[in-house]
Amino acid sequence: MHLSKLSLTNFRNYQRLEWEPDRGINILFGDNGQGKTNLVEAINFLSTTRSYRTSIEKELINWSASHDDISAARVEGEVVGKKGKLRLELALMGRKSDSGKTSSLVKPEVDALVGVVHKKILLNGVPRRAMDVVGKVNTVLFASHDIDVSSGAPSQRRRYLDVMESQVNVEYLRALAGYNRILVQRNHLLRQIQEGHANSFQLEFWNNELVEKGSYLVEQRMALIGNICALAADIHRQLTSEKENLIVLYLPSLKEVTADMDRVSIKGNFSTRLELLQKREVAAGMSLVGPHRDDLTFLVNGVDIGIYGSRGQQRTVALSLKLAEAGFLRQTVGESPVVLLDDILSELDSKRRHLVIETLRAYGQVVTTTTELESLEAAFVAGAKVFRVHEGTLTPA
Amino acid sequence: MEPDFTPAAEPVARLIGEFNKLPGVGPKTAQRFTYFLLKQPEEEVRALAEALLAIKDSIITCSSCQNLVETDPCPFCSSSERDSSRICVVEEPMDILALERSRGYKGLYHVLHGAISPMDGIGPEELKIKELIQRLQKGEVEEVILATNPNLEGEATAMYLYRLMTPFGVRVTRLARGLPMGGDLEYADEVTLMQALEGRRQFQP
Ligand SMILES: Nc1ncnc2c1ncn2[C@@H]1O[C@H](COP(=O)(O)OP(=O)(O)OP(=O)(O)O)[C@@H](O)[C@H]1O
Ligand SMILES: [Mg+2]
Ligand SMILES: [Zn+2]
Numbered sequence: 001m002h003l004s005k006l007s008l009t010n011f012r013n014y015q016r017l018e019w020e021p022d023r024g025i026n027i028l029f030g031d032n033g034q035g036k037t038n039l040v041e042a043i044n045f046l047s048t049t050r051s052y053r054t055s056i057e058k059e060l061i062n063w064s065a066s067h068d069d070i071s072a073a074r075v076e077g078e079v080v081g082k083k084g085k086l087r088l089e090l091a092l093m094g095r096k097s098d099s100g101k102t103s104s105l106v107k108p109e110v111d112a113l114v115g116v117v118h119k120k121i122l123l124n125g126v127p128r129r130a131m132d133v134v135g136k137v138n139t140v141l142f143a144s145h146d147i148d149v150s151s152g153a154p155s156q157r158r159r160y161l162d163v164m165e166s167q168v169n170v171e172y173l174r175a176l177a178g179y180n181r182i183l184v185q186r187n188h189l190l191r192q193i194q195e196g197h198a199n200s201f202q203l204e205f206w207n208n209e210l211v212e213k214g215s216y217l218v219e220q221r222m223a224l225i226g227n228i229c230a231l232a233a234d235i236h237r238q239l240t241s242e243k244e245n246l247i248v249l250y251l252p253s254l255k256e257v258t259a260d261m262d263r264v265s266i267k268g269n270f271s272t273r274l275e276l277l278q279k280r281e282v283a284a285g286m287s288l289v290g291p292h293r294d295d296l297t298f299l300v301n302g303v304d305i306g307i308y309g310s311r312g313q314q315r316t317v318a319l320s321l322k323l324a325e326a327g328f329l330r331q332t333v334g335e336s337p338v339v340l341l342d343d344i345l346s347e348l349d350s351k352r353r354h355l356v357i358e359t360l361r362a363y364g365q366v367v368t369t370t371t372e373l374e375s376l377e378a379a380f381v382a383g384a385k386v387f388r389v390h391e392g393t394l395t396p397a
Numbered sequence: 398m399e400p401d402f403t404p405a406a407e408p409v410a411r412l413i414g415e416f417n418k419l420p421g422v423g424p425k426t427a428q429r430f431t432y433f434l435l436k437q438p439e440e441e442v443r444a445l446a447e448a449l450l451a452i453k454d455s456i457i458t459c460s461s462c463q464n465l466v467e468t469d470p471c472p473f474c475s476s477s478e479r480d481s482s483r484i485c486v487v488e489e490p491m492d493i494l495a496l497e498r499s500r501g502y503k504g505l506y507h508v509l510h511g512a513i514s515p516m517d518g519i520g521p522e523e524l525k526i527k528e529l530i531q532r533l534q535k536g537e538v539e540e541v542i543l544a545t546n547p548n549l550e551g552e553a554t555a556m557y558l559y560r561l562m563t564p565f566g567v568r569v570t571r572l573a574r575g576l577p578m579g580g581d582l583e584y585a586d587e588v589t590l591m592q593a594l595e596g597r598r599q600f601q602p
Contacts, residue, residue, distance in 0.1 A: 181549060185550075188515035188516045189515040192520065197520065198520050202513075202520070205556040206553070209552075
């Protein structure tokens with residue numbers, strides 16, 4: 001699929017933008033702070049209905065617009081895929097009093113809600129919930145922070161899995177949202193039990209719910225990792241001229257769970273663990289076991305690359321994982337996702353860059369950013385559409 | 398100067414502040430309400446003020462079903478036409494209105510005034526559960542219908558009540574699954590509610 005039109009209104013530093021990206025490779029170039037990442041963020045926002053840079057959506061609304069009485073940022077995209085054309089529109093409405101300045105007329109709790117904005121989503125002009133539009137536009141985003149995926153926090157690796165699976169499986173997204181809510185409720189209850197304000201038999205309900213949703217997540221993650229492991233291994237061999245063998249390994253928080261287990265056995269295992277851990281969970285006042293504590297590890301020629309790998313090796317693993325993600329989406333959805341690369345190409349050596357470009361060419365639409373056009377191969381630039389980004393405007397170059 | 402920063406006279410600010418406390422009313426709407434009222438004739442404003450006070454003066458809690466009503470016991474609890482062997486347990490008074498609209502139920506009600514939600518600090522103690530148990534202890538009740546909302550918190554509450562009531566030997570039922578999951582009883586349409594009532598089942602933990 002490809003993005004055929006993008007229009008922005010008061011999104012970040014774009015007051016107004018009408019853009020028709022090329023179906024092939026788009027290079028956004030410009031100095032620091034001009035709006036390259038903002039544009040990548042906008043495209044990804046269409047795909048996930050969330051910003052990957054901030055959870056405070058107020059920040060997405062253009063500053064000058066947020067001085068208006070009711071400010072609004074709007075991201076509209078037209079996507080052409082094998083199922084035809086679709087139009088997706090996301091609007092953020094913020095109130096003036098949320099802008100951070102305190103007015104004496106407003107109670108402080110309301111001002112504390114800075115960043116809480118109202119989000120409206122329209123798919124082909126019809127209002128929808130976020131849940132219903134996630135994955136309508138498939139994207140794979142590769143930004144500089146993704147380079148740390150093997151050495152960074154476990155939450156980053158869980159996010160890698162969750163973002164990928166949610167794009168192709170609404171049930172997963174729903175289960176994940178449900179699981180997170182159960183977790184918050186259960187953690188509060190555990191604390192209340194610890195303080196003697198609640199009775200431990202109240203845990204039964206939350207345990208059942210946690211096991212129900214959690215086992216589904218574990219089962220889906222196992223299948224996903226199986227897929228990704230195969231795809232990433234192939235790509236990694238290519239990127240390293242057959243020198244490195246990459247294995248993506250699932251480290252479930254439910255340690256005894258193995259790939260041959262079905263959901264019923266996972267549930268049984270989860271329930272047993274909860275029973276055994278109950279005293280410790282009450283003492284800790286939080287949930288100690290379950291998919292919220294899952295992790296991944298990446299072995300290169302048998303060695304944990306997150307711990308022992310060189311920066312360059314970690315970077316290549318990150319690249320393999322991202323290309324595997326693109327491959328997974330293409331395989332599952334049946335068409336290529338839109339690939340977004342922010343500040344990535346210039347970070348790679350020329351050989352890897354060349355391989356990445358060759359791989360991506362087969363994919364279709366790519367949006368990539370750079371501060372220096374000269375750092376990219378002339379042949380690559382010649383085969384792409386180049387746009388200059390300057391102070392929130394875009395001009396074909 | 399921007400209107401939001403114009404210092405308002407103290408009584409105006411106070412009223413805006415009060416409106417702002419209402420559910421779903423933001424600062425902007427609170428201001429709109431206030432300036433609207435300022436322009437109204439005195440009688441109109443007085444009528445509103447009286448109506449506001451009247452709900453506190455004349456609305457009381459029924460000592461049996463805990464519904465917010467004008468008389469204690471309420472018309473449901475004192476009616477000979479209602480089947481006192483059945484109690485339908487709901488989260489909020491609004492839910493009774495919804496169930497009555499469906500015309501499918503002739504028993505009594507019990508209002509919990511909320512649902513179990515640890516993150517909001519609402520446990521069984523915060524709900525009118527003791528009062529429900531007292532009603533069961535009188536021994537007249539044969540069936541308790543759990544009509545809490547079909548969401549996590551409503552289910553948690555239903556489960557808690559089920560465990561608590563088992564020793565009383567009453568039949569505990571739950572509204573049928575016709576209700577949209579994650580929804581609120583208050584917003585369910587009459588036909589759906591009627592079907593949910595008719596199709597109620599033995600509670601299964
Ligand atoms: N809500 C907003 N309203 C107006 N401008 C904003 C808003 N949010 C961010 N900006 C501006 O956008 C600019 C950053 O844009 P962006 O992150 O896209 O830069 P970039 O072109 O990717 O730069 P770099 O090459 O450094 O990565 C900053 O100058 C910032 O001040
Ligand atoms: Mg940038
Ligand atoms: Zn009553």
